[in-house]
Amino acid sequence: MMINKFIQMRRDLHQIPEIGFQEWKTQQYILNYINTLPSEHMEVKTWKTGVIVKVHGRNPEKTIGYRADIDGLPITEETGYEFASLHEGMMHACGHDIHTTIGLGLLTAFVTERIDDHLVFIFQPAEEGPGGALPLLQSEEFQAWKPDMILGLHIAPEYPIGSIATKEGLLFANTSELYIDLKGKGGHAAYPHTANDMIVAASHLVTQLQSVISRNVNPLDSAVITIGKITGGTVQNIIAEKARLEGTIRTLSVESMKRVKERIEAIVGGIEASFQCTAHIDYGAMYHQVYNHEMLTQEFMKFTSEHTDMDVITCTEAMTGEDFGYLIRDIPGFMFWLGVESEYGLHHAKLQPNELAIEKAITFLTTYVKWKGNRA
Structure with a gap:
């Protein structure tokens, strides 16, 4: 049976997931495909x-951008696919293989049927971390072709095929990684009074952090602190000299993110005093909220509803993070969810998006971009 070329492309990409800023095979795959396309009106940069990729318009007044993220996740795949990841311990568990394929599908449509306005296709690394959008935005390469508006999508396992979901204003939360290192004094398990136990300190710290959301964030706002990993100690009969907490912070406002971090720092200071230890806080990668441009989003939803066969759903904001937020902080634009109806969710080892969503997305986005970028 012949497989649609874009489904095959997604499967090819699915087999070579790579973490942020190590997407060399993925980059080469994208470049190899681009080299098969007509190049008369196209420029390519890495x-x-x-x-x-820039596709020059016939009579440009503006530049429309489409962004696709290309990196994978350090997850061992459990899909059972015949085309499962060939990279041990790595998986496209967030749909970036589909995002990239849709971007290449749109590019294919517009190098053969140009529109009035310029188009820029951005295949961005490191969305999952450490964050590619902000340094990309600041780069000379991007600034030279900076679009006047930009759009992007993210697959949504919970929505059916043939649907999109979005809203004006806040769509995704502000996010920040959280790493806290504690250092005390180790010793023999039989003589706890001679040591400063960082396992006990870390346990107290985790418990105290849970009060930040319930007692320091407006109940009408929303925020999350999750500690997902704790490491410390060496063997059962040695008091741990060091412990490390790793987690994430999510807030629906910039102000709440600032307040949460202030409280975390105050609590950690109390732990230092209580347990006679030293502590270091690292917030790692921080992503700005995805805040959709109101007029553009309303216009997109109305057009999609009236001129395509896609169902349009007005969703609520989510605590997920996306570094696309940096791009639309600087450039008017929007992001939307694309329904792929998978039993398993994002970042799950068994995520299996319905591949029929790929062709549907390419078709309806081609229709939208033609309408947005032509003046006839």
């Missing part, structure tokens, strides 16, 4: 492990 930025780190990403790719930027």
Whole structure:
């Protein structure tokens, strides 16, 4: 049976997931495909492990951008696919293989049927971390082709095929990684009074952090602190000199993120005093909220509803994070969810998006971009 070329492309990409700023095979795959397309009106640049493509318009007044993220996750795949990841311990568990394929499908449509306005396709690395959008935005390569508006999508396992979901304003939360290192004094398990136990300190710290959301964030706002990993100690009969907590912070406002971090720092200071230890806090990668441009989002939803066969759902904001937020902080634009109806969710080892969503997305986005970028 012949497989649609874009489904095959997604499967090819699915087999070579790579973590942020190490997407060399993915970059080469994208470049190899681009080299098969008509190049008369197309320019190509690389930025780190990403790719930027410009298709020149016939009579341009503006530049429309489409962004696709290209990196994978350090997850061992459990889908049972015949085309499962060939990279041990790595998986496209967030749909970036589909995002990239849709971007290449749109590019294919517009190099053969140009529109009035310029188009820029951004295949961005490192969305999952450490964050590619902000340094990309600041780069000379991007600034030279900076679009006047930009759009992007993210697959949504919970929505059916043939649907999109979005809203004006806040769509995704502000996010920040959280790493806290504690250092005390180790010793023999039989003599706890001679040591400062960092396992006990870490346990107290985890418990105290749970009060930040319930007692320091407005109940009408929303925020999350999750500690997902604790490490400390060496063997059962040695008091741990060091402990490390790793987690994430999510808030629906910039102000709440600032307040949560202030409280975390105050609590950690109390732990230092209580347990006679030292502590270091690292917030790692921080992503700005995805805040959709109101007029553009309303216009997109109305057009999609009236001129395509896609169902349009007005969703609520989510605590997920996306570094696309940096791009639309600087450039008017929007992001939307694309329904792929998978039993398993994002970042799950068994995520299996319905591949029929790929062709549907390419078709309806081609229709939208033609309408948005033509003046006839």
